[in-house]
Each structure stands twice: as structure tokens, then as C-alpha cells.
Amino acid sequence: xxxxxxxxxxxxxxNSMKPSERMKIPRQQPLEQDATxxxxxxxxxxxxxxxDRSVIEASRCLECKETQCTDGCxxxxxxKSFIQLVLQKDYVGAVNKIREAxxxxxxxxxxxxxxxxCESLCVLGKKxxxxxxxxxxxxxxxxxxxxxxxxxxHIQDHHKEMVAIVGSGPAGLTCAAELAKIGxxxxxxxxxxxxxxxxxxxxxxxxxxxxxxxxxxxRIRALGVQIYTNxxxxxxxTVGELFDEWGFSAMFLAxxxxxxxxxxxxxxxxxxxxxxxxxxxxxxLMGAYKFPEYDTPVRLGKxxxxxxxxxxxxxxxxxxxxxxxxxxxxxxxRSKEEMPAREEEIHHAEEEGIEFLLLxxxxxxxxxxxxxxxxxxxxxxxxGEPDDTGRRKPVPVKGxxxxxxxxxxxxxxxxxxxxxxxxxxxxxxxxxxxxxxxxEKQATSRPGVFAGGDLARxxxxxxxxxxxxxxxxxxxxGYLRSRNGDSSGAK
Amino acid sequence: xxxxVQKTSLAPTITKYVIQAPxxxxxxxxxxxxxxxxxxxxxxxxxxxxxxDPAAGTITLIVQALGKTTKHLSSKEAGDTIxxxxxxxxxxxxxxxxxxxxCIGGGVGTAELYPIARALKNAGNVIHTVIGARSKDLVILExxxxxxxxxxxxxxxxxxxxxxxxxxxxxxxxxxxxxxxHAVYAIGPxxxxxxxxxxxxxxxVKTYVSLNTIMVDGTGMCGGCRVNIGGQMKFACVDGPEFxxxxxxxxxxxxxxxxxxxxxxxxxxxxxxxxxxxxxxxA
Numbered sequence: 202x203x204x205x206x207x208x209x210x211x212x213x214x215x216n217s218m219k220p221s222e223r224m225k226i227p228r229q230q231p232l233e234q235d236a237t238x239x240x241x242x243x244x245x246x247x248x249x250x251x252x253d254r255s256v257i258e259a260s261r262c263l264e265c266k267e268t269q270c271t272d273g274c275x276x277x278x279x280x281k282s283f284i285q286l287v288l289q290k291d292y293v294g295a296v297n298k299i300r301e302a303x304x305x306x307x308x309x310x311x312x313x314x315x316x317x318x319c320e321s322l323c324v325l326g327k328k329x330x331x332x333x334x335x336x337x338x339x340x341x342x343x344x345x346x347x348x349x350x351x352x353x354x355h356i357q358d359h360h361k362e363m364v365a366i367v368g369s370g371p372a373g374l375t376c377a378a379e380l381a382k383i384g385x386x387x388x389x390x391x392x393x394x395x396x397x398x399x400x401x402x403x404x405x406x407x408x409x410x411x412x413x414x415x416x417x418x419x420r421i422r423a424l425g426v427q428i429y430t431n432x433x434x435x436x437x438x439t440v441g442e443l444f445d446e447w448g449f450s451a452m453f454l455a456x457x458x459x460x461x462x463x464x465x466x467x468x469x470x471x472x473x474x475x476x477x478x479x480x481x482x483x484x485x486l487m488g489a490y491k492f493p494e495y496d497t498p499v500r501l502g503k504x505x506x507x508x509x510x511x512x513x514x515x516x517x518x519x520x521x522x523x524x525x526x527x528x529x530x531x532x533x534x535r536s537k538e539e540m541p542a543r544e545e546e547i548h549h550a551e552e553e554g555i556e557f558l559l560l561x562x563x564x565x566x567x568x569x570x571x572x573x574x575x576x577x578x579x580x581x582x583x584x585g586e587p588d589d590t591g592r593r594k595p596v597p598v599k600g601x602x603x604x605x606x607x608x609x610x611x612x613x614x615x616x617x618x619x620x621x622x623x624x625x626x627x628x629x630x631x632x633x634x635x636x637x638x639x640x641e642k643q644a645t646s647r648p649g650v651f652a653g654g655d656l657a658r659x660x661x662x663x664x665x666x667x668x669x670x671x672x673x674x675x676x677x678x679g680y681l682r683s684r685n686g687d688s689s690g691a692k
Numbered sequence: 693x694x695x696x697v698q699k700t701s702l703a704p705t706i707t708k709y710v711i712q713a714p715x716x717x718x719x720x721x722x723x724x725x726x727x728x729x730x731x732x733x734x735x736x737x738x739x740x741x742x743x744x745d746p747a748a749g750t751i752t753l754i755v756q757a758l759g760k761t762t763k764h765l766s767s768k769e770a771g772d773t774i775x776x777x778x779x780x781x782x783x784x785x786x787x788x789x790x791x792x793x794x795c796i797g798g799g800v801g802t803a804e805l806y807p808i809a810r811a812l813k814n815a816g817n818v819i820h821t822v823i824g825a826r827s828k829d830l831v832i833l834e835x836x837x838x839x840x841x842x843x844x845x846x847x848x849x850x851x852x853x854x855x856x857x858x859x860x861x862x863x864x865x866x867x868x869x870x871x872x873x874h875a876v877y878a879i880g881p882x883x884x885x886x887x888x889x890x891x892x893x894x895x896x897v898k899t900y901v902s903l904n905t906i907m908v909d910g911t912g913m914c915g916g917c918r919v920n921i922g923g924q925m926k927f928a929c930v931d932g933p934e935f936x937x938x939x940x941x942x943x944x945x946x947x948x949x950x951x952x953x954x955x956x957x958x959x960x961x962x963x964x965x966x967x968x969x970x971x972x973x974x975a
Contacts, residue, residue, distance in 0.1 A: 392911050394729060394736075394776040402913075431778035433911055437715045459913040463925060470920060470944050472951035479914035487735065487908065493962050496735035496760055497908070498955035572947035619912050621930065 216260055216288060226261050228330040229254040236552040240522045243406040243490060246549055247311075250333075250340040252290075259287035262332050265324050270334060273322040275668040278302040280319055280334055287337055293350050296341040300354075303667065304378035304421070305371065307346060307413045310339025312404060313664045314543050346416055353423040358384035362450040362681050365390060365443050367434045367622065370398020371663045372455035372654030374421055375670030376677075381424035383678060388449075389426060392433040395486060398457050399655075400663070402486040403478070405516050407523070408546075411485075435621035440629070440650065450684070451649045451677045454637060455670065458616040458655035464508065468566025469612075473500055473574035477509070477517040477613035484520055502608020504528045506577050508563055509613030510540035515547065517611045518555050529555050530605065534562040534582050534595045560584070560595060564602070566610050576604045618656045626650075634659050643673040644680075651677055693773040697750055702832045705757045706800055707766055708742070714749030716741070716779045722807040723785030723902070723934055726751065727910035729776040730764050737761045738907045738929070740804035740879075741780060751777075754803030754832070760960040767967075781910045782933050785900070787811045790874035794866055795841070796822045796859050796888055798880020802833050804902060805879045810840040812877070818842050820870060822862045824880065828853035860887045873897050878937065882946050889937030899937035903928045906951060920944050 216223065232248035233239075239246055250258065262284045270280040278299050286295035299306045315321075315335035323331030345351055364380050366373045369391040377387045395401050396418045400409060422428065434440065434456075443449045461476030463469050480499065488495035505526040507518040510533035522529045531550065533540060536559050540547060551557070560582040567576040581601035584593035618635045630638040630646035636659045637652040639645055645652050653669025655661060698710035716726060725740045743752035757766040768774070785808050793812050797805035802823050813819050821841040825831045826849045837844050845862045846854030855862060859880075867873055876899040878888040885901040892899040905917040905928040917928035922939035926932065 392778065393909065394778070431776050432715065433778060433781065436779065436781055436911075437719060459911075461913070461915040463915065463918070465925075469925070470918065470948055472948060476915040479908055479916045482908050482914050488733070492955065493959050495733045496959050498952050498959070500951060500955075572944075572950075621911065 216262070216264060216285075218260060220263055223261050223263060224325070224329060226257060228261070228333055229258040229336075231333075231336050236549075236554075239407065240519075240553040243523055245410055246407050249310075249343060250336050252292075252340075252344075255287055255292075255337055255340045256290065258333050258337060259284045261325065262288075263324055269322040269324065270319040270332075273319040274302075275318065275664045276303045276671055278319075278338075283341070284332065284334070284337060287341060292341045292344040295337075296345045299338060299341065304375060304382075305417050305667065306338050307342035308371070308400060308409060308417055309664060309667070310335055310337075310342050311409050311413070312400075313338075314662060316544055318664070346413070351420060353420065354382055356382060356384050356424065360384050360386070360681065362386065363388065363448060364677060364681075365434075365447070365449040365452045366455065367440075367452065368392075368398055368455040368457055368654070368656070369396040369418075369428065370455060370457050370654060370666060371400060372457075372656075372666035372670040372673075373398065373453065374418070375667040376453045376455065376653070376674045377426045377670075378421050378424060379671055379674030380677060381421070381426045383674075385678070385681070387424075387426045389428045390432040390434050390437075391428060391430045392456075393486065394430050396428055396430065398455075399459075402482040403513065403516065405481065405485055405520050407519070408516070433621065435625040440622065440626040440647075444649070451680055452651065453643075453670070453673045453677060454622060454645070454650065454652040454656055455654045455666070456619055456622055456656050457666075458658075458660045459619045460617050460635075461612070462615050462617060463612055464563065464614060466563060466565055468568055468574070471566055471568040471574045472572055473502065473608055474566060474610045475612070477507070477513045477611055478616065480517055480611050481513070481520065484524070490520075490524060499524070500609065501526060502574070504530075504605075504607040505609040505611065506530045506532055506563075506605060506607045507611045507613055508532045509615075510535065510542060511613060511615070512542045512546055513616075514613035515542045515550050517613050519546075519550055519553055521609070521611070522553050522555060526609075528607075530558050530607070531555055532558045532561050532563055532577075532579060534560065535592065536560055536584065539592045558605075562595065562597065563610075567604065574608055574610055576606045577610055578602060578604050616655070616660055618659065642676040643669055644676065649680065693775060694777040695773050696768055696770050699768070699770045702754065703830050705766075706803075706830070706832055707755055707757065708803075709753045709755065709765070710750045711753065711774065711777060712749055713751045713777045713779075716777060717744040717749050717751050718746045720744040720751060720780045721784035722787065722811040723782060724780035725782050725910070725933065726753070726777050726779030727781065727907070728753075728765070728774055728778075730761060730768070731775050734764065734775065735761050736776070736908060736910065738781070738904070738910055738933075740902070740933075742803045742806055754800060756800040759956050760963050763960065764963060778910070782929060783931065785811065785877075785934055787815050789816045790898075792818045792820070792870065792873050794820045794822065794863060794873055794876045796824070796863060796876065796878040796880070796884075797833075797837075798824045798859060798878075798884040799826070799830060800832070801880030801884075801902075802837070805877065806833050806836055806840075808877055808879075809837060813840040820866055820873075821845070822847065822859045822866070823854075824848075824859035824862075824884065825853075826850065858887065859884060860891050863888060863891055867891070867895055867897070875900065876937075882942055882949070885937060885940075886942035886946075889940065889942070893938050900934050901937040901940060902933045903935060903940065903945065904933070904949075905929075905945065906949060
């Protein structure tokens with residue numbers, strides 16, 4: 202294999218170093234808040250790269266001709282080009298290059314699972330360590346923010362059609378930005394009092410500061426997008442009414458997967474048992490970590506058990522730690538290898554003193570005479586034959602039951618879509634687990650209505666939701682053009 | 693921002709607010725509720741809609757000042773605003789022609805019962821209304837209820853007005869005196885709804901109750917409002933708030949509703965302190 206990327210002509214290279222020299226540079230490590238210190242505050246864990254580290258890291262890029270990194274990006278960011286701009290210290294040029302494909306770089310630079318996407322395909326990673334693409338993305342976005350260098354893109358076309366976006370999470374925000382950029386009149390309807398969906402109520406401050414989310418949102422408003430908060434589509438107005446009475450021509454449904462599921466074990470109604478959604482919403486959206494300055498309380502004992510192995514479970518257990526839990530357990534029925542959470546989050550959780558109880562399954566929550574949680578009974582598991590997901594199925598070990606003394610139990614075992622829209626919209630086909638059915642164009646069974654993100658997927662990542670939002674935007678534009686009799690854009 | 697258009701005191705601690713919220717007003721049905729947040733630091737709380745005027749774009753809330761948030765709300769005057777109002781939420785009350793219906797309101801629950809009684813009356817039912825309160829000064833909406841009922845009975849715990857006793861005393865008499873009763877709607881404190889459901893279970897009369905639970909978002913997201921209905925977990929905010937009274941596990945719900953008692957007291961004490969010292973936080 203040719204290390205210089207398959208014989209790219211020398212003249213297109215910006216980096217004067219030979220590939221062999223570049224490969225000697227170690228992957229740069231971001232600055233991080235000390236683990237002991239950060240487990241008592243809600244400030245951001247990773248402090249990201251500074252300019253020096255960014256330029257060094259950018260110089261590691263081999264500038265391959267075949268940009269596999271871009272193939273690994275769900276929204277197709279031109280990664281090589283933006284890294285070349287970093288190398289030239291044109292950070293604003295770099296962030297604008299990203300923004301061509303992704304309107305929320307400061308968010309994706311923080312929460313995207315780069316290790317399983319772009320970075321997993323980086324040629325450098327085959328023998329060494331991949332370029333820290335995510336940290337570079339975050340750096341250029343932060344640089345632009347800190348230096349107040351953002352300029353709203355010039356909108357050339359103007360269309361009279363109005364498009365409604367339902368839900369202001371990553372899918373909705375992306376779809377809104379993409380449609381507004383090409384001149385459509387876009388209105389977002391958000392059920393909660395604040396914008397962002399899961400980015401607001403779900404992802405904690407220490408992973409995604411709300412200030413960043415607010416700024417990214419302001420940039421979407423700057424495109425002329427109107428946002429109604431406190432508006433529950435299906436209740437405040439139905440999908441049908443938005444078309445017939447409000448005059449929208451098309452709609453993108455992106456209400457996420459916000460309904461929590463419970464294990465169905467005894468004791469779930471005890472005081473001190475939370476869904477991760479409720480726990481995180483109290484803390485992130487309602488500011489319960491600042492109680493009593495903020496009115497919303499959260500009940501947290503000294504010993505907390507979080508059930509689950511995904512990113513939501515990591516967020517909940519690390520939040521518990523920050524709220525003062527002396528013992529914060531993470532109970533997961535499979536082994537660490539099967540955990541769906543990001544490596545970085547698992548690693549951070551371990552550093553913060555979270556105790557992982559793996560191959561452990563809760564069977565019953567115990568309560569005291571005041572109906573408050575006093576413990577959780579678990580059984581040990583062992584891995585058996587692979588199940589239909591290909592992961593080895595955990596089976597209980599007989600006689601292995603034990604009781605863990607805890608005062609708080611948080612269940613983070615998955616969410617499903619909120620049923621309000623599905624139940625109030627005739628002609629909208631739904632699939633398994635309450636998702637809205639879509640085709641490859643994100644179109645639903647109802648003409649003019651598109652859907653995406655977790656509402657259609659049932660529980661995935663921020664970036665896949667954004668990809669759906671982007672696809673839907675271009676399909677909605679095609680749909681509106683074809684409705685106007687212009688077949689050029691219609692597919 | 694949602695302006696308070698009118699504020700009227702109905703009884704000590706019980707206030708009626710008419711609030712500008714045109715989208716909610718257009719869609720409100722009997723049994724719906726809204727979530728409100730008074731200011732930036734405030735909690736989201738559910739409040740049942742007592743009425744609405746779609747033409748004027750207003751909704752009516754009747755609220756008893758009991759905790760921090762409702763007391764904070766009661767410090768607001770006409771012309772002031774509430775930061776957030778979202779709704780109408782919940783599944784509306786199914787309004788059917790049952791025949792003879794007994795509507796029972798306990799305390800401020802009478803305000804939640806009123807739109808339901810009115811809708812049931814309009815659907816052609818014969819309505820016998822029972823209003824229960826601790827004492828005379830806490831009896832609300834008697835005139836309004838007279839306007840949509842065939843008969844209204846008042847009970848007070850202390851006997852200061854109407855019959856001395858509980859709503860269940862009146863209910864038992866009605867079940868034995870007015871011929872067949874086809875349905876009972878009871879809204880009030882949980883112990884009252886539990887007592888009513890116990891009485892009607894014996895005679896097998898279908899009984900609807902409206903549950904007040906812990907709630908954060910009110911749209912099915914948090915699961916804090918989960919209730920045990922006939923052994924199944926339901927969310928009061930989307931599956932309810934009305935349920936078959938004979939299937940509700942009231943004891944479990946009453947225990948759950950005490951989860952934050954201590955913190956609510958702390959929050960309220962702090963608020964009073966701030967008011968006394970003049971350090972009312974900015975709205």
C-alpha cells in the first residue's frame with residue numbers, strides 16, 4: 202500500500218512533510234478537566250484542542266486521494282479539505298467547509314461517535330492512530346464562536362412555500378437549516394419550552410454545554426427560521442390543521458424517541474426510581490442540579506444504580522456522580538465489549554470512579570416502609586449463544602442473586618417514539634415499536650409528510666438524525682418543485 | 693409569554709385566572725390540562741383547564757395556592773405574564789350519553805369537574821352534582837354547577853354549609869334514591885377519589901377519576917406520572933389523566949406523590965424568605 206495515498210500528484214499537497222515524517226507525529230491529546238475535580242462539577246470534561254495542537258494534528262493527515270474518512274461520515278463532510286484549511290490556519294474557512302455539509306459543527310465535534318465513523322476509516326489508523334477528526338471539527342467551530350467570526354450564509358433563492366418542522370432536535374434543526382439555506386420559509390414547532398430536543402434535555406452540560414446549543418440555535422434563527430416553543434403538534438394543532446389552516450406545503454416530523462421504557466420488574470413505582478429521561482430532564486432542562494435556586498428537585502441517594510449500557514446510561518451515572526453520589530453503579534447485563542456507549546464515555550466514566558457491574562441483571566427493586574428505594578436485587582449472568590443481534594445472549598447464573606444497597610435507581614434501557622403524532626394523524630403508517638415508517642427519501646405514507654431521526658429509527662445517534670434531516674430537506678425541496686410543475690428537481 | 697388578562701379570587705387561596713393563550717384556547721376540550729412554568733427558574737406543573745374562550749383566545753385556570761409554584765402564580769396580577777403555557781394536553785374526557793350521571797367535585801377539583809359536567813349535560817345526561825369542601829368559604833362554582841346540573845348538593849366537613857359530612861355520604865344516598873345511576877365522575881383529592889371508587893365498586897357503577905401525579909414534561913417523556921391501572925403501567929399525561937376508578941392503585945399513587953414533600957417545603961420556605969427580604973428573583 203502506498204502511504205502517500207495512491208500516488209496523488211505532489212503539487213496538490215499542502216503539507217510539505219513527507220508521509221513518513223507525518224506518521225512519526227503522535228496523535229494529539231485534548232486537554233481535559235482532571236477526573237477528580239470534574240466529578241464534582243458540571244463543566245465540560247474535554248477542553249478540546251488549542252491552535253498549536255490543531256495544526257500539528259492537521260499535519261498528520263496523509264491527504265489521501267481516496268478519502269475514506271468522508272465515506273465514513275453520515276453527512277459526507279469534506280474532511281480532507283477542512284483539515285487542509287486548518288493546516289493553512291484558515292480556521293474560519295475550515296468551519297465553513299464543514300458547514301457546507303453539516304450546519305451544527307460545534308455539536309457534532311462533541312457528541313459524534315467519530316471512532317466508529319470517519320476516524321475508523323482513516324488510513325493512518327490501520328497501523329497507527331487515526332487523525333483526531335472530531336477534535337479538529339470541534340476546534341474550528343469553537344474558534345469561530347470564541348472570536349465571533351460567524352457569518353450567516355447568503356440566501357440566494359426565495360420560495361413562497363412554508364415548511365413545518367416538528368421537533369427541534371438534531372434532525373429537525375438540520376432539516377430547518379438546509380431548507381432555509383435554499384430559501385424556503387421554515388417554522389419549527391417544539392413541544393418543550395426550550396429548543397434542542399435530546400441535545401437539551403438528554404445530553405448533559407459536561408458533554409455539550411447549553412451555551413453551545415444556544416449559539417447553534419441562534420445561527421439557525423439567523424437564517425430566518427421561525428421557532429415556536431410550547432407547541433405540541435398533535436395537541437396544540439394537528440398535522441392536518443398545519444396543512445389546511447396554517448398553510449404549510451410540506452412537513453418534516455422529527456419528534457425523536459422520547460418515551461421511556463421500563464424493565465417491568467417489581468418495585469418500579471417506589472420513590473427514587475427514575476427513567477433516565479426523567480432524571481436527565483430534571484437535571485438538564487429544569488436545572489435540578491441547582492435546586493433550590495431552581496424549583497425542580499431531584500431525589501438522589503448516596504448510592505445510585507443506573508441500569509443500561511448505552512450513552513444515556515453513561516450520562517445518567519456520570520450525572521449522579523456529579524450530584525454527589527458516593528457510590529454510582531452502572532449495572533449492565535452483558536460484558537463491556539457489548540456496551541453500545543461510546544468508548545470515550547465509558548473511559549471517562551471509569552476515570553470518574555463509576556463502578557461497573559457487568560454481566561449483572563436487576564430482578565427486583567426493594568423498598569422501605571416509606572415506599573422509598575432501599576436496594577436492588579440482581580443476579581449474575583453469563584454469556585451464552587449469540588442472539589439475533591449477533592451479540593452473545595446473557596443467561597442467568599442460578600443462585601447468584603445478591604442485593605445492592607441503593608437509594609436511587611435509574612433505568613436507561615431505551616426509549617421509543619412518543620405516540621402523540623401517530624395517534625392524531627390519519628394515514629400515517631407506523632412500524633415496529635411505534636416508529637413512523639419512511640422510505641429511502643424519508644417520505645412517509647402521507648403525501649408531503651417526511652420523517653426522520655429517532656422517530657423513524659427508534660433510537661440511534663445524533664449524526665444519523667442529522668443525516669435524515671439533510672436527506673429530508675433535499676427531498677422536500679424536490680417534492681415542492683415537482684408540485685410546482687418544475688420537474689427539474691423532482692426525483 | 694402568556695399575559696394574565698383577569699384574576700379573580702373565588703375563595704381563600706383559590707384564584708381564577710384568565711390567560712391569553714390562543715392556540716390552547718382553540719383546541720381545549722373537557723378533561724385537558726396545560727403545563728405552566730411561571731418563570732425561568734420555575735418548575736413545570738400541570739393544571740387542568742376549567743374553561744376557554746376561543747374567540748377571545750383565552751383559557752381559564754382555577755388554582756389553589758398550596759405549594760411554591762401555585763403561590764408564586766398567585767402573586768401575579770392581571771397584566772403580568774406567565775413564561776410558559778403548553779397544551780392542551782392529555783386525553784380529553786370521553787363525553788357520552790350515559791343517562792343519569794353523578795358528578796363529584798372535592799375542593800378545587802370542582803373547577804376541573806365543571807367543564808366535564810357541562811359537556812355531559814350538553815350531551816343529554818341527567819346530572820346530579822355533589823360539591824365537597826372542608827368548610828363554607830372553600831365551596832366554589834356552586835352557581836356555575838347549578839347552571840349545568842339537574843340538582844346540586846353541597847357537603848362540608850365541618851357542616852358550615854350544606855350537609856355536614858363527606859361527598860361519599862351524599863353519594864350513597866343518591867345511589868339509593870334517584871333510580872339507576874349510569875356513571876360517576878369524581879375529581880378531587882386522591883383519598884376522596886379512592887373513597888368514591890370504593891363506594892361505587894360495590895354497586896358496580898362505572899366511575900371516572902382524574903389523577904394528579906408527579907409530572908415533568910406532560911407529553912409522555914419522563915414517565916414520572918406512571919400509575920398502576922389494573923396491574924398495567926400507564927402514563928397519566930398521555931393515557932389519562934382520567935382512568936377507571938375501580939382499576940386505580942390509589943395507595944401506590946399517594947405514596948409516590950409524597951416523593952418530594954421535603955424538597956417542596958424547602959422550596960416554599962425559600963420563596964417566602966425571598967419575598968420577606970425583598971429578594972424576589974427577577975421574573
